[in-house]
Structures are given as structure tokens and as C-alpha cells.
Amino acid sequence: MMTLLRQKTVLVLWFVIFAFIGLIVVEWGADYSGAGTNAAGDAVGVVNGETISLQEFQDALRRIARQMPQEQRADQALLVQQVWDYYVREIILNQEYERLGFEVTDGEIAFYTRNNPPQAVREFATFQTDGAFDMDKYAQFISNPANLSDPNNQALVLWIESTIKRQLLEYRLQRMLRGTAQVSPNEAHQHFAEANEKVRVEYAFAPSDAADDEIEVSDDDLAAYYQENVADYEHPDQVKLEYVRFPKVASAADSLKIKKEIEQIRQEIEAGADFAELAGVISDDEGSAARGGDLGFFGRGQMVTSFEEAAFALAPGELSEPVQTRYGWHLIKVEERLEEESGGERVHARHILLRYQPSRTTEDSLRSRAEVFQEQATAEGFAATLAASGTEATPTNFLRKSQAVPGISANTTWLVNWFFEEELGAVSQVIEDDSGLWVAHLVAKRPEGVAPLDELRDRLEPLVRAGKKAARAAARLEAVRGEVGAGATLAQAAQNAGVEFHAPEAFARTESVEGLGRANAVIGAAFRLEKGRLSEVIEVAEGSKRGAYLLKLLEKTPVDEEQFAEQREQVVAQLQAQREQEAVQNWFAHLYDTAEIEDNRHRFFTF
Numbered sequence: 001m002m003t004l005l006r007q008k009t010v011l012v013l014w015f016v017i018f019a020f021i022g023l024i025v026v027e028w029g030a031d032y033s034g035a036g037t038n039a040a041g042d043a044v045g046v047v048n049g050e051t052i053s054l055q056e057f058q059d060a061l062r063r064i065a066r067q068m069p070q071e072q073r074a075d076q077a078l079l080v081q082q083v084w085d086y087y088v089r090e091i092i093l094n095q096e097y098e099r100l101g102f103e104v105t106d107g108e109i110a111f112y113t114r115n116n117p118p119q120a121v122r123e124f125a126t127f128q129t130d131g132a133f134d135m136d137k138y139a140q141f142i143s144n145p146a147n148l149s150d151p152n153n154q155a156l157v158l159w160i161e162s163t164i165k166r167q168l169l170e171y172r173l174q175r176m177l178r179g180t181a182q183v184s185p186n187e188a189h190q191h192f193a194e195a196n197e198k199v200r201v202e203y204a205f206a207p208s209d210a211a212d213d214e215i216e217v218s219d220d221d222l223a224a225y226y227q228e229n230v231a232d233y234e235h236p237d238q239v240k241l242e243y244v245r246f247p248k249v250a251s252a253a254d255s256l257k258i259k260k261e262i263e264q265i266r267q268e269i270e271a272g273a274d275f276a277e278l279a280g281v282i283s284d285d286e287g288s289a290a291r292g293g294d295l296g297f298f299g300r301g302q303m304v305t306s307f308e309e310a311a312f313a314l315a316p317g318e319l320s321e322p323v324q325t326r327y328g329w330h331l332i333k334v335e336e337r338l339e340e341e342s343g344g345e346r347v348h349a350r351h352i353l354l355r356y357q358p359s360r361t362t363e364d365s366l367r368s369r370a371e372v373f374q375e376q377a378t379a380e381g382f383a384a385t386l387a388a389s390g391t392e393a394t395p396t397n398f399l400r401k402s403q404a405v406p407g408i409s410a411n412t413t414w415l416v417n418w419f420f421e422e423e424l425g426a427v428s429q430v431i432e433d434d435s436g437l438w439v440a441h442l443v444a445k446r447p448e449g450v451a452p453l454d455e456l457r458d459r460l461e462p463l464v465r466a467g468k469k470a471a472r473a474a475a476r477l478e479a480v481r482g483e484v485g486a487g488a489t490l491a492q493a494a495q496n497a498g499v500e501f502h503a504p505e506a507f508a509r510t511e512s513v514e515g516l517g518r519a520n521a522v523i524g525a526a527f528r529l530e531k532g533r534l535s536e537v538i539e540v541a542e543g544s545k546r547g548a549y550l551l552k553l554l555e556k557t558p559v560d561e562e563q564f565a566e567q568r569e570q571v572v573a574q575l576q577a578q579r580e581q582e583a584v585q586n587w588f589a590h591l592y593d594t595a596e597i598e599d600n601r602h603r604f605f606t607f
Contacts (some may be wrong), residue, residue: 237400367430477497503554532554
């Protein structure tokens with residue numbers, strides 16, 4: 001039993017680090033030593049005065065990196081982010097538990113360790129009999145001091161105790177917050193009504209189908225919209241960048257090398273190799289490779305021209321010469337040909353694709369170009385280097401802290417944060433991702449405030465135009481409303497006006513209704529109507545069904561009070577659990593929002 005749990009060490013250490021944030025996958029083999037310390041010290045972060053040192057952060061990264069299996073690996077950026085989230089959350093929670101005076105005694109931990117192990121431990125095969133948790137096996141392990149001489153078993157027990165302590169603290173927190181999450185009888189009834197009260201309506205819909213050039217948006221329109229929504233355009237401290245990208249593109253020599261490889265594969269197939277087996281092993285088209293390169297049937301116009309011409313020139317069982325497309329080099333084998341009644345033709349084909357890949361020589365040359373550009377930009381200025389090299393730069397909008405550079409990579413938040421500490425004109429190091437290399441430059445900084453109208457013009461113009469289109473659609477329905485008021489049916493008036501008419505099945509507030517959607521202004525208006533009455537015209541300028549709506553309530557099915565009485569306890573319990581969860585989430589969100597968090601990860605990690 002002393003080494004019985006050795007095979008579970010990976011899982012145990014994983015839970016030790018991420019007991020609060022669950023399982024994730026990470027990249028191993030990466031360098032977790034960081035970029036080195038500097039004048040800023042070795043604090044990866046500071047949370048409400050409590051420091052996360054570089055050493056402990058690196059230790060956590062290395063511990064996981066050594067233990068996780070190969071098949072569960074992803075990128076370093078994800079691991080750095082998850083370890084950071086763990087530390088921040090734990091520090092904030094522990095500080096608050098201490099402030100609230102929450103304590104867990106050693107006796108409580110010992111009792112629950114012996115009698116109520118965590119669910120993850122219950123799922124260990126070591127502690128199961130016939131697939132079910134066996135308390136006797138667990139008790140025999142936990143009560144035997146000899147087991148603790150094994151480091152792996154020690155790690156397991158420490159994790160169990162740590163997890164139980166956390167669970168007990170969480171329970172005390174939930175008990176404290178439960179008093180703020182009470183469900184009143186009226187709330188329970190309203191919740192039940194939203195799912196069970198139904199209405200049946202008919203409605204006319206006038207779509208926002210005016211062309212853009214039919215709708216004029218003036219400067220006064222933009223200014224009015226901006227003033228009405230100015231609070232939406234407040235921003236924190238921001239930086240603005242521009243960057244030069246050096247894409248990883250295969251050279252002509254690389255393409256010729258791929259062509260030679262595809263010619264060799266063709267020779268192997270002609271010599272007797274199975275096309276489908278080779279496709280499954282070597283084709284770069286992952287979707288079809290899993291099916292032996294099978295593309296199914298396709299007609300003319302469904303593939304790129306060169307591929308299509310080659311495929312339709314083949315007889316069943318025939319193998320093509322190498323075919324070049326923008327994706328790479330292909331071999332095509334036609335399985336069947338079908339003549340259609342319409343006179344068209346379809347083929348059933350397989351293919352093997354070797355994509356264009358830049359060689360190591362090409363990538364080395366690309367990196368040299370990027371490094372020369374970066375050195376010159378640092379020494380002579382970014383703009384001068386751009387002009388001398390004939391290269392074009394891509395500008396960004398203003399970016400806030402911890403925001404990624406749009407169009408580059410999600411793993412560029414560290415770079416944006418780095419620029420907040422630099423002076424205007426600063427040039428980044430050469431950054432690399434799967435698609436290329438790039439060098440960024442700090443163009444501008446601005447303090448928190450409100451974005452000016454001129455900067456937002458391109459963003460606001462479509463919103464104002466959408467509102468005007470909806471208003472034009474609404475004018476058509478006002479005429480319909482007047483006609484119904486004069487005695488016409490809604491269906492007749494809609495037909496006369498050339499707008500849509502619909503009569504959907506009865507629906508509840510929580511249901512999605514075809515043509516109306518879910519939980520929006522139109523649905524809300526339907527439940528506020530009295531039977532036989534028309535709504536006001538409702539303008540919708542956002543979403544997929546933009547335009548104007550005019551509703552008439554045909555029938556309302558009230559709540560079945562007897563059914564509610566039968567289900568009251570269940571509804572209250574469901575709402576109570578939901579409110580308690582929301583209370584905990586809101587409580588922590590408030591703690592996080594008010595915490596003083598200094599994030600220095602960008603000084604040590606490129607993530």
C-alpha cells in the first residue's frame with residue numbers, strides 16, 4: 001500500500017495546484033525560468049500587499065511541467081494564465097476568510113479526512129470495489145501510519161487535508177451568504193410564471209431592408225447618438241501600437257521540394273501502395289485524412305479550378321499527376337463518376353495533400369530579416385526603418401492593459417502590458433507565433449477618459465444608420481396600425497402594406513420564438529398586452545431580425561395555481577440554489593474589482 005498510489009501522483013499534484021480552478025492542459029518542455037529579473041525586483045505580482053514571488057511562481061510551473069503526461073500538454077501561455085488566476089483567487093479568498101474570522105480546526109480536518117474524502121479520491125481505482133468507492137479500503141489506507149513514509153502517499157494526504165479545509169471554508173462562506181439570498185413567495189411565483197404562463201399572438205413585421213445609401217447619417221445625428229450613450233465610451237489608460245509582420249510563407253524552393261515529395265508518393269502508389277492508407281498517414285488535410293482521403297461526391301464549381309479540372313479528367317480508379325492549388329500539392333484518385341438527370345456530373349474522389357511549409361532555411365532567413373529590422377528600428381526609429389525597407393506597418397486601435405493585439409495572437413497581453421511601462425517610440429523584441437514573426441512599436445499613450453467622437457465615427461455610423469432604418473420600417477407599421485384601428489384585420493392590413501404577417505404557436509417568456517427570438521423587447525411587450533389589443537410599434541435596431549413589429553394578443557394562458565402549489569418547494573429550492581451561487585459569485589467579483597492587483601508577468605514571461 002505504501003507505493004500503491006504512485007500512479008496517481010500526477011493527478012494529486014495537479015489537484016494541489018488547481019484545486020479551485022479545475023483541470024487544464026499545459027505545454028511541457030518550455031522554459032519556465034522566465035525572462036530574468038530586472039530592476040523591478042522578482043515579484044510576479046502583488047495582491048492587496050501580498051507578493052507572488054518569481055521563485056514560487058516558477059516552482060508551480062515546473063512542478064506541473066514535470067508531472068503532467070505528454071498527451072495533456074498545451075501552450076505555456078495557458079499555464080501561466082491559469083497559475084496566475086489560481087494565486088490571485090487564493091490570496092483574495094484567504095485574506096477575506098481571515099478578515100471574517102473563519103477558522104477550521106485540526107480536529108475538523110482530521111474527522112472529515114477519515115470519514116468524508118473528496119470525490120476525486122473516491123474515484124481512485126485503488127479505493128474501489130467493483131467500480132464503487134469502498135470506505136473500508138480507504139480507511140485501511142488512511143489509518144496506517146506506515147503509508148506516510150512514501151512521498152507520493154504523503155502528497156495525497158496533504159492534498160486531501162487541503163481540499164477538506166477549503167471545502168469547510170467555502171461551506172462557512174455559503175452559510176454566511178445564504179441570508180442575503182432569500183427567495184420570497186412572490187419571486188417563486190414569478191419564476192414559475194415565466195416558464196409556464198403563455199401567450200399566443202399574431203404580428204406584422206417590417207424589415208430594415210433599406211439600402212445603406214438610402215439612409216443619410218449627418219454629423220448632428222452622430223453627435224446626438226454620442227451624447228446619449230457617452231458613458232459607453234469611457235476607457236481606462238490605453239496605448240496605441242503599430243506593427244510589422246513577417247509571415248511564414250514557403251519559398252519557391254520549398255514548393256519545389258514539396259512537389260518532389262508528392263511525386264515520390266505517386267510512385268509508391270503506382271508500385272502498389274494503398275492510396276487510402278497513405279492518405280491517412282501523410283495527408284495534411286486532417287479532415288479527409290481520417291477517412292483515407294475521402295472527399296465524397298462533389299460537382300463542378302465546388303472545388304478550386306485546378307483541382308476540379310484534374311478530378312473531372314480522371315476515369316474511375318485513375319490516379320492524377322501532382323496538382324498544385326493555393327493549399328499545396330495534391331494527388332487525386334477518382335472512385336466513381338455519376339451522371340445526373342439534369343445533365344450535370346459528379347465525382348467521388350480521394351486526395352492526398354502536402355501543404356506548403358517554409359523550410360528551416362526559409363524560417364532562418366525570415367528571422368534574420370525581422371531581427372535586422374528590429375535592430376535598425378531601435379537605433380534609427382521605427383518610421384525611418386519602415387521607409388528604408390519599403391515595409392508597411394499595421395496600426396492598432398487604443399488598447400487597454402491585458403488586452404491582446406488584435407489580428408496577431410491571443411498570447412500578446414504581456415506585450416501590451418510591457419508597452420505601458422515604456423516611453424513613446426519603444427520597439428519590441430522580435431515576437432514569433434505559428435504564422436510569422438513581427439515587431440511592434442509604441443505610437444501613443446492616453447490616460448483614462450472618454451473616447452472622442454472623431455475616433456468613434458466609423459463605429460457609431462452603422463449604429464445610427466440601423467436606428468434610422470428601423471424607424472423607417474416603423475413608419476410602415478404605423479400605417480398598418482391605423483388600418484387595423486379602422487376595422488381591418490392585422491393580416492389584411494399587413495398584406496395591403498406589403499409587410500410580413502406571422503401567427504406563431506403559444507409561447508412562454510423563457511422560450512425562443514421563431515421570428516421573435518428570446519427574452520427581448522418584443523417578447524416582453526407580448527406579455528404586457530391585454531387580450532385583443534394591439535401593441536405600439538416596436539423598433540428593433542440590433543440582432544438578426546432588425547426592423548419593426550406590431551403585435552396583437554390573441555390569447556393568454558394563465559399560471560395553473562394548483563400546479564404551482566404542487567411544485568412550490570421544488571421551485572423555491574431551485575431558485576435558492578441559484579441565488580446562493582449568484583451571491584458567492586457577486587461577492588467574489590466585488591472582492592476582485594476592489595482588490596489592488598499589480599500584474600508584473602510581462603516582465604518575466606512572454607505569454
